[in-house]
Amino acid sequence: MDIKEQEKMDKRINGQNQTAGTPGRAVIFETEETKRLKENFWPIAPWALAYSVFYAFCMYRNGSGITFPFFVAGSLLFFCSSFTKLGITLKKGSCFYMIAMLLLGISTFCTDDGVLIFFNKLGVFLLLLSFLLRQFYDTSKWKLGKYLGSICILIFAGFGELGRPFSDGSSYNKRRDKKTDRRVWYFAIGLIIGIPLLLLVLLLLASADAVFRQMTDRLLQNINLSGILNILFRITVLFFAAYALTAYLCRRKIREDVPDTRRGEPVLAITVTGLLTLLYLLFSGIQIAGLFLGQLRLPEGYTYAMYAREGFFQLLTVSLLNLVIVLFCLRFFRESKVLKGVLTVMSLCTFVMIASSAMRMIMYIRYYYLTYLRILVLWGLALLALLFAGVVVQILKEDFPLFRYHMAVVAVLYLALSFAHPDYIIARVNLASAPGNFFLATEPYQDYYYLRGLSADAAPVLVPYLRELDYQMEAFEAEDAVDYAVQHDLWEEGSRSGQIGFGYYWMRRLQQSTENFGVRTYNVSRHMALRSIGYPN
Numbered sequence: 001m002d003i004k005e006q007e008k009m010d011k012r013i014n015g016q017n018q019t020a021g022t023p024g025r026a027v028i029f030e031t032e033e034t035k036r037l038k039e040n041f042w043p044i045a046p047w048a049l050a051y052s053v054f055y056a057f058c059m060y061r062n063g064s065g066i067t068f069p070f071f072v073a074g075s076l077l078f079f080c081s082s083f084t085k086l087g088i089t090l091k092k093g094s095c096f097y098m099i100a101m102l103l104l105g106i107s108t109f110c111t112d113d114g115v116l117i118f119f120n121k122l123g124v125f126l127l128l129l130s131f132l133l134r135q136f137y138d139t140s141k142w143k144l145g146k147y148l149g150s151i152c153i154l155i156f157a158g159f160g161e162l163g164r165p166f167s168d169g170s171s172y173n174k175r176r177d178k179k180t181d182r183r184v185w186y187f188a189i190g191l192i193i194g195i196p197l198l199l200l201v202l203l204l205l206a207s208a209d210a211v212f213r214q215m216t217d218r219l220l221q222n223i224n225l226s227g228i229l230n231i232l233f234r235i236t237v238l239f240f241a242a243y244a245l246t247a248y249l250c251r252r253k254i255r256e257d258v259p260d261t262r263r264g265e266p267v268l269a270i271t272v273t274g275l276l277t278l279l280y281l282l283f284s285g286i287q288i289a290g291l292f293l294g295q296l297r298l299p300e301g302y303t304y305a306m307y308a309r310e311g312f313f314q315l316l317t318v319s320l321l322n323l324v325i326v327l328f329c330l331r332f333f334r335e336s337k338v339l340k341g342v343l344t345v346m347s348l349c350t351f352v353m354i355a356s357s358a359m360r361m362i363m364y365i366r367y368y369y370l371t372y373l374r375i376l377v378l379w380g381l382a383l384l385a386l387l388f389a390g391v392v393v394q395i396l397k398e399d400f401p402l403f404r405y406h407m408a409v410v411a412v413l414y415l416a417l418s419f420a421h422p423d424y425i426i427a428r429v430n431l432a433s434a435p436g437n438f439f440l441a442t443e444p445y446q447d448y449y450y451l452r453g454l455s456a457d458a459a460p461v462l463v464p465y466l467r468e469l470d471y472q473m474e475a476f477e478a479e480d481a482v483d484y485a486v487q488h489d490l491w492e493e494g495s496r497s498g499q500i501g502f503g504y505y506w507m508r509r510l511q512q513s514t515e516n517f518g519v520r521t522y523n524v525s526r527h528m529a530l531r532s533i534g535y536p537n
Helices: 003-014 032-039 041-059 067-086 094-109 114-136 144-161 164-175 178-208 210-221 225-251 266-292 304-332 337-368 372-396 402-420 422-430 456-468 473-477 481-487 502-513 524-533
Strands: 016-019 028-031
Touching: 028 032, 032 041, 032 067, 032 164, 032 225, 041 067, 041 164, 041 225, 067 094, 067 114, 067 225, 094 114, 094 402, 114 144, 114 225, 114 402, 144 225, 144 402, 164 225, 178 210, 266 304, 266 337, 304 337, 304 372, 337 372, 372 402, 372 422, 402 422, 422 456, 456 473, 456 502, 456 524, 473 481, 473 502, 481 502, 502 524
Parallel strands: none
Antiparallel strands: 016 028
């Protein structure tokens, strides 16, 4: 193959076709997808506008309602329909990203937990960008750093394409025929006639039916100048963002290749990791004999709770450091059987440290009960163990798809955490701490200040518990549950964070989270909380 044929093949692989500029101007390179985007401006741009309007409908003052999974599905529908017009087929394995996004969307409207809702939305955003990158590029050899770098490029470089709707629209208008031009005019005339007619029929229907009138009045009450500006801003931002993102992806500016960086001398890595591994072997032996075989003798003055708390964070830090060291050695040092052996032993010792950290945390929970952070810690340790399992396989089998494995593990474990509802688990475990409990300490739970901050996810446990304490659940129907309790002398002085008063603070939080509750903002967790209280919904 001669040089010219090689150049042609390279251009074809990269999807780039040279378009000669006018004299005196720089030569412009366009991909096939960029050309198709301009040719199909009319269907894609209206789809982007409809998508942005749908986003405003789903998300306006509604961060975790039933419309969120529909917005996620709408996002996938918009980009997949754009792929069809751009001549891009859905790649094998892309369904994983789509299913994970939809599950995160469903999880969002099933929980009242603000932390989970935030990370669900972040997860949907990152999965969407990863899905788009996979569709436009060959990502089979990409690592975590390459993915994160490409996502950052995609976000920031997309700003440079914000003017593309105007330029592509202008280019499309110059090429369109009279038939298309007439259809545009008919669409505009239809809007001019249809909107006033729609308002007239709306008023007639509202006067004809009391239920429909009540719903319409509620809708109109929420419409004001600031609300209209907010909605228009959301529509404008998402329209330009969706189109600019598609336009930048069509240009295929991100490099696909991942250079081999394994040039380091293995002896250096073997020396450093070998010294650490010898130390880890000694430490692991002590952990196995002490914690796992029950031969541990605590230093004088130490309790099991003190011992667990003192060592947990240090072991967690060392385990994370080992993960970084092993991945660094695999990435930057030349292949060596001795290095692989040392890294394998280091990884096995790390499993012992992870298990020791988990046992220490469980011991600590026995005395100090569950909190949100402690659940996250146990979840993080399980995640770290599975990540290291993939690393061990990568050490022994070089062609193992480590990044895809890590992405699948993180997605599956996070979905499990999201659907588990940590606040429910916290209330369930802590309030079951009666004397003689087989797991927790024998003293009853006393941290009611913490309980009052739980979300509606904990309602199936908290509401029956409040009834057992003879709480007046009618307080929830009052304008403010705390004010109601104060006016009716439902607690003793100084007990607002104690067993007698914490529930009214929790009910006030539930009041605030459900004050805009309706069909569009429906949330499973909040619905179950209202139902458990007996409030009509």
